Amino acid sequence: MKVVVAGQGYVGLPLAVRAAEVGHRVVGYDVNTERARRLAAGESYVEDVASSRLRAVLDTGAYSATADADALADFDIAVITVPTPLRGGVPDLTYIESCARTLGGRLQPGATVVLESTTYPGTTEELLLPILEKASGLKGGSDFLAGFSPERIAPGNKRFSFEGTPKLVSGIDAASLDVIKGFYDSIFQTTVPVSGPKVAEMAKLIENVFRFVNISLVNELATLAKPLGVNVWEAIDAAATKPFGFTRFTPGPGVGGHCLPVDPLFLSWKVRQELGVPFRFVELAADVNRHMPDYVVQRLAEAFQERGMPVSGSRILLLGLTYKINATDLRESPSARVAELLISLGAVVRGADPNIPAGDRAELTLPMVDATAEEIAASDAVVLLMDHARFDLAMIEKNAPYVLDCRNRLSGPNVETL
Numbered sequence: 001m002k003v004v005v006a007g008q009g010y011v012g013l014p015l016a017v018r019a020a021e022v023g024h025r026v027v028g029y030d031v032n033t034e035r036a037r038r039l040a041a042g043e044s045y046v047e048d049v050a051s052s053r054l055r056a057v058l059d060t061g062a063y064s065a066t067a068d069a070d071a072l073a074d075f076d077i078a079v080i081t082v083p084t085p086l087r088g089g090v091p092d093l094t095y096i097e098s099c100a101r102t103l104g105g106r107l108q109p110g111a112t113v114v115l116e117s118t119t120y121p122g123t124t125e126e127l128l129l130p131i132l133e134k135a136s137g138l139k140g141g142s143d144f145l146a147g148f149s150p151e152r153i154a155p156g157n158k159r160f161s162f163e164g165t166p167k168l169v170s171g172i173d174a175a176s177l178d179v180i181k182g183f184y185d186s187i188f189q190t191t192v193p194v195s196g197p198k199v200a201e202m203a204k205l206i207e208n209v210f211r212f213v214n215i216s217l218v219n220e221l222a223t224l225a226k227p228l229g230v231n232v233w234e235a236i237d238a239a240a241t242k243p244f245g246f247t248r249f250t251p252g253p254g255v256g257g258h259c260l261p262v263d264p265l266f267l268s269w270k271v272r273q274e275l276g277v278p279f280r281f282v283e284l285a286a287d288v289n290r291h292m293p294d295y296v297v298q299r300l301a302e303a304f305q306e307r308g309m310p311v312s313g314s315r316i317l318l319l320g321l322t323y324k325i326n327a328t329d330l331r332e333s334p335s336a337r338v339a340e341l342l343i344s345l346g347a348v349v350r351g352a353d354p355n356i357p358a359g360d361r362a363e364l365t366l367p368m369v370d371a372t373a374e375e376i377a378a379s380d381a382v383v384l385l386m387d388h389a390r391f392d393l394a395m396i397e398k399n400a401p402y403v404l405d406c407r408n409r410l411s412g413p414n415v416e417t418l
């Protein structure tokens with residue numbers, strides 16, 4: 001089966017490589033010519049796909065990477081994994097639209113198109129399908145098949161494998177579901193069919209809204225527990241001993257990444273657009289989340305005040321700038337806002353993150369240093385934003401004059417937790 005995976009990023013590349021490994025003939029298509037070139041040269045830029053795996057499927061010919069749309073002709077199944085960002089709070093579906101036009105122009109009768117990009121309910125049937133139909137001159141359902149299957153990839157998560165995580169599948173009709181389920185059955189251990197694309201689209205957003213709201217809830221709790229004289233971390237751990245009806249989430253400096261702070265707003269946008277009402281939980285969670293960097297800075301300012309030091313002119317080291325533990329990804333990370341606020345107060349701010357590749361550090365506006373004992377000891381305050389495994393926590397505890405620990409990993413007289 002000739003499979004096209006359009007979009008070779010965090011979602012598309014792992015899918016394309018896995019599909020090639022299980023025996024499909026896969027074309028990894030990306031409009032970014034530099035990405036396509038690197039992939040064709042066997043160089044992976046996605047942490048969950050080792051370059052050795054990529055080279056193995058390139059060598060057998062099962063996988064090829066291209067930016068040339070002509071290489072997509074005669075596909076049996078095409079999967080769309082292009083970005084779906086928000087612009088000014090409004091979903092930007094232009095990447096899906098343009099990809100749909102490209103695929104539609106090469107759509108053969110009997111072929112299948114699946115959307116995986118995260119989006120609001122209705123996108124597959126109301127946006128994707130009409131574009132495919134117009135570009136191909138074919139009719140969805142009778143001439144070609146289509147559906148939605150949300151991605152649940154968790155970059156860097158070693159506990160849940162790509163193929164071991166159950167995959168939701170849907171189709172615009174029974175025949176579409178049948179083919180789409182069959183395709184994903186060849187790749188994933190478990191597929192879960194649902195009645196249609198809208199349910200699958202909504203399910204993905206429910207998953208992300210659930211996490212977003214719950215993380216924002218414990219973040220707000222953290223800001224309230226301290227003035228109440230309660231250790232929120234201990235209280236959450238205590239609550240988590242309940243074996244049912246509770247899921248443990250822990251506070252932090254804010255929710256980052258390209259999914260959690262973004263996807264729930266797709267749903268609140270759609271709700272407002274169609275129903276004219278706010279999705280209050282999501283809007284509240286977004287507001288709490290947005291203000292967590294302010295709270296981190298407020299706590300630091302209080303700590304400086306207690307020690308009779310001004311924030312202005314003080315040397316502050318931010319440890320762990322990525323939005324996620326052990327990841328290399330800086331997108332939407334709250335660390336940028338923490339740095340910006342501290343700089344606006346006149347602090348001399350530096351960052352340290354061993355996970356960010358040296359080549360990418362040049363793109364950061366913050367001066368970067370290594371988290372050495374000397375650097376830590378020379379800082380007036382250290383903020384542990386992300387507790388990457390590569391940090392030597394005992395060394396940080398030993399050398400830092402003061403630490404604001406946003407992850408509850410350190411202890412000692414010089415440590416305060418968020």
Ligand SMILES: NC(=O)c1ccc[n+]([C@@H]2O[C@H](COP(=O)([O-])OP(=O)(O)OC[C@H]3O[C@@H](n4cnc5c(N)ncnc54)[C@H](O)[C@@H]3O)[C@@H](O)[C@H]2O)c1
Nearest residue numbers: 006007008009010011030031032081082084099117118151
């Ligand atoms: N990264 C995750 O953890 C994750 C998890 C679940 C869902 N998602 C969703 O999956 C989708 C893709 O996310 P990602 O993280 O892989 O994005 P990404 O930015 O890493 O990759 C997307 C790729 O698509 C390419 N592209 C853009 N327009 C294209 C077009 N018309 N044709 C072909 N390629 C095109 C881009 O050049 C880029 O390489 C988004 O909707 C995202 O919300 C992401």
